[in-house]
Amino acid sequence: MTKLLIVEDDEAFATTLCRRLAKHGLQVEHASNSTDALLMTRKHLPDAVLLDMHLDGDSGLNLITPIRNVLPDARIVLLTGYASIATAVDAIKLGADDYLAKPADVATILTAIGMTKSTKVGSDNTSEPLSAEQAEWEHLQQVLKINEGNISAAARQLSMHRRTLQRKLKKRPSNH
Numbered sequence: 001m002t003k004l005l006i007v008e009d010d011e012a013f014a015t016t017l018c019r020r021l022a023k024h025g026l027q028v029e030h031a032s033n034s035t036d037a038l039l040m041t042r043k044h045l046p047d048a049v050l051l052d053m054h055l056d057g058d059s060g061l062n063l064i065t066p067i068r069n070v071l072p073d074a075r076i077v078l079l080t081g082y083a084s085i086a087t088a089v090d091a092i093k094l095g096a097d098d099y100l101a102k103p104a105d106v107a108t109i110l111t112a113i114g115m116t117k118s119t120k121v122g123s124d125n126t127s128e129p130l131s132a133e134q135a136e137w138e139h140l141q142q143v144l145k146i147n148e149g150n151i152s153a154a155a156r157q158l159s160m161h162r163r164t165l166q167r168k169l170k171k172r173p174s175n176h
Contacts, residue, residue, distance in 0.1 A: 003027045004113060005046040007037040007063065008079075009056040017050075020106050024115065034058050041070050048113035051096075053080030053087065061090055068095035077112040079104060082159065083139040101139035133173035140168055 004026045008014040011032065018028045029044050031037040034055055041049070049067055051060040060078055067076055075098070078091040083101035091099050098112040140158070147153040155162040 001025060001027045002048065002113075002115065003029070003044055003046040005029050005031060005037070005040055005044060005049045007031045007034075007049065007055065007060065008052045009033065009054075010052075017109075021109065024106065024110060026115070032056075034063055037063055038066055038070075041067050045071065046074060048075040048077065050077050050079055050109065050113065053078055053082065061087070061094060064091065064094040064096050075113045077109070079109075083136050085133065085136055088135070099135065101135055101142070103142065137168070137171075137173055140165065144169070 002025070004021060006014055006017055006021075006028060008017065008030065009032050014030050014032065018030050022028045029040055029046065031040045032055075037049075037051075037055075040046075049071070051063060051067070053060045055063075060080075064076060064078070067074070076096045077098040077100060078087075078096045079100050079102060080087065081102040083099070088099040100108060100112055104112075140154070143157055144151070144154045147157060151165060152162050155165040158165060
């Protein structure tokens with residue numbers, strides 16, 4: 001049975017995620033802060049770690065290297081509600097295997113942790129890996145949809161200037 005450690009400080013989200021992933025045959029453990037995450041990494045030696053980017057005053061990026069040192073062969077996936085190309089690049093450079101924008105569905109998470117075929121279905125229904133640019137564009141679309149198309153509200157939620165968001169939305173990345 002594949003062991004998964006979820007490092008997430010939002011208890012309600014973590015509980016839901018644990019329950020849903022356990023239904024797919026995973027042995028799921030949960031840590032809500034950096035200290036518990038490192039202790040549970042050493043104690044349980046998970047096969048995969050789903051790591052939140054923002055952990056109650058700390059950055060999940062700071063955990064990638066110590067987790068990778070303990071678990072050199074584990075899949076480490078950074079999950080964030082504030083996706084950006086810069087943090088995706090930082091995460092990969094530090095040793096993360098994948099980078100997902102919230103909200104990520106169970107199928108996407110299972111793919112990222114290596115439980116299913118390693119391709120994702122893009123918005124045009126072709127099976128290709130998503131680039132960081134495509135993932136960011138998809139995330140921007142999701143946030144815009146949540147805000148009912150209100151560019152200003154979406155920009156505030158994403159902590160970016162409205163014109164920056166408009167420019168990014170116009171530059172839809174190609175699927176190649």
